[in-house]
Amino acid sequence: MTKPDTYTREDAGQPASLHPAYASTLLRSPRQPLVRIPQTLTETTGPRDWDRLMGGAMADLTTQHAAMPQGQRIIVSGRVLDEQGRPVKHTVVEIWQANAAGRYIHAKDQWDAPLDPNFTGAGRVITDGEGRYRFVSVRPGAYPWGNHYNAWRPAHIHLSLLGPAFATRLVTQMYFPDDPLIEIDPIANAVPMPQRQRMVSRFDIATTQANWALGYLFDIVLRGSLATPMEQR
Amino acid sequence: MADNQSNELFGQTPSQTVGPFFHYGLPWKGGADLVGATDIGARPDLMPEDHYLLAQSHATVTEPVETITIEGVVVDGQGVPTPDVMVEIWQADPTGRYAGESNSGFIGFGRSSTSEAGVYRFVTVKPGAVTDSDGMIQAPHIAFSILGRGMLKRLVTRLYFDGDVANESDPILGLVPHARRDTLIAKARDGVWRFDIVLQGVRETVFFDI
Structure with a gap:
């Protein structure tokens, strides 16, 4: 039996759990140091069978209800890769987002912007054999929040990935190019520069479809598997 | 300015919080029941009915099995329960094998949102002791990920079972x-x-x- 792959540790671009400018971290971040452990079989394995587990694909967020949602139609596509640039095949990508007015279809979102009965904002796809994924959606709006006076979240799409192993779990947010709110957002700024820019998608005319939707590229890089010395022994 | 597609920035995508509004996107009905007998795990009370688009509960294990329930409250630094947290688990089957190593049909992954009282709950099977490829034996345990508003990255912990003699040598x-x-x-x-x-x-x- 070969030793399973182990995975790289966090790099310098990962945020700390405590980032006081994001006020909610003050009471929700541990004060004790994390206990560093080796990766055992528990950390180097992970779930499969996404369809059986979570249900079928939902790739087009504009066709989930009776009519088209309001807003600028967009295509978001990219690849899921490991740190060696190799595709992460057949892995699940889950997304959720606010509507074009910046309102979430959520009972606790009290922002005074209109709900859209034709937009939920939830999607889920499996990457193909080259690690590619693609969603159709509408561009989410920015919205205010209570972190500090006149705080506004930049437009963003939430993404959730499990990757090949427990160790590769990632939840992130995708931002849009040329958004002036990014540099004054405490959540985005919990990530140091220049790595923060990894979360900023790129407008792409080749992904854009004529007379239909603007295209944005966003690759997701998971903690990469490294061959272990055990394997080479 | 450099962006997601810039070669010079290539590397791990940074983690961000799930925020408070993940409920219509992530935790599905039955996600917290690893044997598929109930629809626990989701919070459909937090969205209009026609905007619940996630999976419906379905049996994942066809053989009758002995189940256990795991339950707890998640609290913050002031001891206040957190109603907007999501807990995920990953575990081996009762013989100590992870999905992919066995054909029991047991997937071993679960997802539970916390209730208004900050409580999560899973129905599952008790995992067996896990033997790593190098022969190292781990006591029965379940890996946990905790995600929530105010948490810029997940927190990872493990559950062990009180009274298991294997804990002493884990x-x-x-x-x-x-x-x-x-x-x-x-x-x-x-x-x-x-x-x-x-x-x-x-x-x-x-x-x-x-």
Whole structure:
């Protein structure tokens, strides 16, 4: 039996759990140091069978209800890769987002912007054999929040990935190019520069479809598997 | 300015919080029942009915099995329960094998949103002891990820079962300072394995750097 792959540790671009400018971290971040452990079989394995587990694909967020949602139609596509640039095949990508007015279809979102009965904002796809994924959606709006006076979240799409192993779990947010709110957002700024820019998608005319939707590229890089010395022994 | 597609920036995508509004996107009905007997795990009360688009509950294990319930409250640094947290688990089957190593049909992954009272709950099977490829034996345990508003990255911990003699020689528990090990031990109470998670402060749960 070969030793399973182990995975790289966090790099310098990962945020700390405590980032006081994001006020909610003050009471929700541990004060004790994390206990560093080796990766055992528990950390180097992970779930499969996404369809059986979570249900079928939902790739087009504009066709989930009776009519088209309001807003600028967009295509978001990219690849899921490991740190060696190799595709992460057949892995699940889950997304959720606010509507074009910046309102979430959520009972606790009290922002005074209109709900859209034709937009939920939830999607889920499996990457193909080259690690590619693609969603159709509408561009989410920015919205205010209570972190500090006149705080506004930049437009963003939430993404959730499990990757090949427990160790590769990632939840992130995708931002849009040329958004002036990014540099004054405490959540985005919990990530140091220049790595923060990894979360900023790129407008792409080749992904854009004529007379239909603007295209944005966003690759997701998971903690990469490294061959272990055990394997080479 | 450099962006996601810039070669010079290539590397791990940074983690961000799930925020408070993930409920219509992530935790599905039945996601917290690893044998598929109930629809626990989701919070459909937090969205209009026609905007619940996630999976419907379905049986994942066809053989009759002996189930256990795991339950706990997640609290913040002031001891206040957190109603907007999501807990995920990953575990081996009763023979100690992870999905992919066995054909039992048991997937071993679960997802539970916390209730308004900050409580998560899973129905599952008790995992067996896990033997790594190098022969190292781990006591029965369940890996946990905690995600929520105010959490820029997930917190990772493990549940072990009170009274299991294998805990004494578990290589991971052995790395945890003695005085804090108890935070990783679920206690049986009224037929439920109780495992509270303290994000910060007195009796703070041990979280791992993996």
